[in-house]
Amino acid sequence: MTKFTDLTLPEPILRAARDLGFEKPTPVQALTIPWLLENNSDLIALAQTGTGKTAAFGFPLLSNTDIESKSVQSLILCPTRELCLQITKDLQAYAKYLPRVKMVAVYGGAPIYKQKEALLAGAHIVVGTPGRVNDMIRQNVLHLQEVNQLVLDEADEMLNMGFKDELFEIMSHIPESKQTLLFSATMPKDVEHLANSFMKGATRLSAGGEDKGAENIEHFFYKVQARDKYLALKRIADMSPKIYGIIFCRTRNETQDIANKLQQDGYNADALHGDLSQAQRELVMQRFRSKYVQLLVATDVAARGLDVDDLSHIINYHIPTDPDIYIHRSGRTGRAGKSGISISIMHSKEAGALKAVEKRLGREITWQKVPGGREICQKQLFHFIDSVEKVEVDEEQIGTFLSNVYKKLSWMTREELIQRFVAVEFNRFLNYYKDIPDLDNPVQAKRQEAKKDFKFSTFRLNLGSKHGLTKRDLMRYVNQLKVSRGIEIGQINIFGDYCLIELDSNYESELLQAFVSNKYKGVTVEASVGKAPKTQHSSKDDWKERRKTKKIDDYVDHDTTYYGRNIWEGTPKKGKDKPGFKGKKKIAPDSKTKRKKTP
Ligand code: AMP
Numbered sequence: 001m002t003k004f005t006d007l008t009l010p011e012p013i014l015r016a017a018r019d020l021g022f023e024k025p026t027p028v029q030a031l032t033i034p035w036l037l038e039n040n041s042d043l044i045a046l047a048q049t050g051t052g053k054t055a056a057f058g059f060p061l062l063s064n065t066d067i068e069s070k071s072v073q074s075l076i077l078c079p080t081r082e083l084c085l086q087i088t089k090d091l092q093a094y095a096k097y098l099p100r101v102k103m104v105a106v107y108g109g110a111p112i113y114k115q116k117e118a119l120l121a122g123a124h125i126v127v128g129t130p131g132r133v134n135d136m137i138r139q140n141v142l143h144l145q146e147v148n149q150l151v152l153d154e155a156d157e158m159l160n161m162g163f164k165d166e167l168f169e170i171m172s173h174i175p176e177s178k179q180t181l182l183f184s185a186t187m188p189k190d191v192e193h194l195a196n197s198f199m200k201g202a203t204r205l206s207a208g209g210e211d212k213g214a215e216n217i218e219h220f221f222y223k224v225q226a227r228d229k230y231l232a233l234k235r236i237a238d239m240s241p242k243i244y245g246i247i248f249c250r251t252r253n254e255t256q257d258i259a260n261k262l263q264q265d266g267y268n269a270d271a272l273h274g275d276l277s278q279a280q281r282e283l284v285m286q287r288f289r290s291k292y293v294q295l296l297v298a299t300d301v302a303a304r305g306l307d308v309d310d311l312s313h314i315i316n317y318h319i320p321t322d323p324d325i326y327i328h329r330s331g332r333t334g335r336a337g338k339s340g341i342s343i344s345i346m347h348s349k350e351a352g353a354l355k356a357v358e359k360r361l362g363r364e365i366t367w368q369k370v371p372g373g374r375e376i377c378q379k380q381l382f383h384f385i386d387s388v389e390k391v392e393v394d395e396e397q398i399g400t401f402l403s404n405v406y407k408k409l410s411w412m413t414r415e416e417l418i419q420r421f422v423a424v425e426f427n428r429f430l431n432y433y434k435d436i437p438d439l440d441n442p443v444q445a446k447r448q449e450a451k452k453d454f455k456f457s458t459f460r461l462n463l464g465s466k467h468g469l470t471k472r473d474l475m476r477y478v479n480q481l482k483v484s485r486g487i488e489i490g491q492i493n494i495f496g497d498y499c500l501i502e503l504d505s506n507y508e509s510e511l512l513q514a515f516v517s518n519k520y521k522g523v524t525v526e527a528s529v530g531k532a533p534k535t536q537h538s539s540k541d542d543w544k545e546r547r548k549t550k551k552i553d554d555y556v557d558h559d560t561t562y563y564g565r566n567i568w569e570g571t572p573k574k575g576k577d578k579p580g581f582k583g584k585k586k587i588a589p590d591s592k593t594k595r596k597k598t599p
Helices: 011-019 027-038 053-064 081-094 112-120 130-138 155-160 164-171 189-198 226-239 252-264 278-289 323-330 348-361 373-390 395-409 414-433 442-453 471-480 505-517 540-549
Strands: 043-046 074-077 103-106 125-128 149-152 179-184 203-206 217-223 245-248 269-272 295-298 313-316 340-346 456-461 488-494 499-504 527-530
Touching: 011 053, 011 081, 027 043, 027 053, 027 203, 043 053, 053 074, 053 081, 053 149, 053 179, 074 130, 074 164, 081 103, 081 125, 081 278, 103 112, 103 130, 112 130, 125 130, 130 164, 155 164, 155 179, 155 189, 164 189, 179 189, 217 348, 226 252, 226 340, 226 373, 252 269, 252 295, 269 278, 313 323, 323 340, 323 348, 340 348, 373 414, 456 505, 471 488, 471 499, 499 505, 505 527
Parallel strands: 043 179, 043 203, 074 125, 074 149, 103 125, 149 179, 217 340, 245 295, 245 313, 269 295, 313 340
Antiparallel strands: 456 499, 456 527, 488 499
């Protein structure tokens, strides 16, 4: 394990780190600090927000600062004013014992003259947002010809926010020989492409965890009709009375709309998006940080300026099509060793995005049934009762009022009293949730439930596409074995000379016996069995590795092929009431079953 003292950092920085209670370098620090102290070529460092990135570049930057020079030597660019202030504050803390190192923050949305004065007084390190930095250059207050280190923090977001032209403009004022350090939580293709256009042979360091979710985050998805998403959101929130989370929406309008609806429905919610003024955004963030607001409805960009460590939930109102965004959002929960929950509320058309995210995560996302009224009421009731048990009673204060209350209620038994007191608190809730319809598509839910509980064994057979085998042929063949009626079939994968098929594990030995005793189109069948691939893979690498080694028990096909009941048993019946009628074809992800209208 690396210690700070192994990193050959100057004593004043080590002392500041000790004062801050930093015991050992975080992974990104352990990787980048020694590298930056040794190298002056370009660097791309991938790490999530909140993993100690500021010290990762800040410690080496401070170590390299020449305090005898009066010029700006390092420029740190970041996308938002909040981040700019945060970075400056952190750097100041890291430079606690380097009082001669001067830092200045320049950012939009604040009077320019104070920042100008600060720059004119001299700065070694400037932290800024691109627009304001350019203003300062144009006004001849900021001179960058001596800059030898340029840091682009949250580079993906800066480029997302359309700062590309501003960045290139700034770079044209900095010597070619500078070292560029790009820190980013994600590295989508377009950002990488752009980075390559201005970085020369950059070394790429990855602190891990940037492309897969943390292990302590649970991932769930709910599947509802698009029009029921808001109702599902409310139920999910109601199921977790202590929820403290961010709901990510796609557009500013949607963000505001969902926040308004939640507020009207009595939730502690607020919106954070780019249409709000700086002052409004700050107020919302402050209310959220202080937990006055429990649910923050936000766009990705606006939420960037917000650093909160103890979020319980991340809710994707739509599953993002870019898996990087999903990983980055969910990485905002489960921090500092706490557990977290990442939820996606999806409709059927978003299935492709779910698969892409699962691949990136290297594990399955678990389907959950949208909570029903009874479950929610029970949960809320117990939460309420729990808080009654825990509430502190100041007998002195309250006692003076209670004697009359005791008298007034003396005619009631203990049970009646409890009933009424629960009813006062809960009648509205119970009425709202009385007789609410299921939001899950019934067929889908049934299938998912079965999938959750069902135990499959994965059979490997020496039959593949080279034998002309199709999924339909394979199911027909399984049926012809006549091992039992209605054997559940899970996923099927057909490869060149073999196939994998999941079948009811209760019939494992009978099926093995039947396979080897029944030729398929003249081919003697060899069969073996592995474990059912229901397990969740621990990481993307693990996943890739397993795919490479082609272990039969490790196959998880996320391009799900078939899931349903083997319906070719017995004599086929005619008409729509024949068993498993729908199963003859691949079962459609959503049935057209009608539901009652939701409230
Ligand atoms: P950052 O990613 O730079 O915003 O850092 C996130 C939080 O981690 C900040 O509150 C830092 O003060 C803290 N931090 C940074 N490095 C360490 C460390 N080595 N040990 C403990 N906390 C740290």
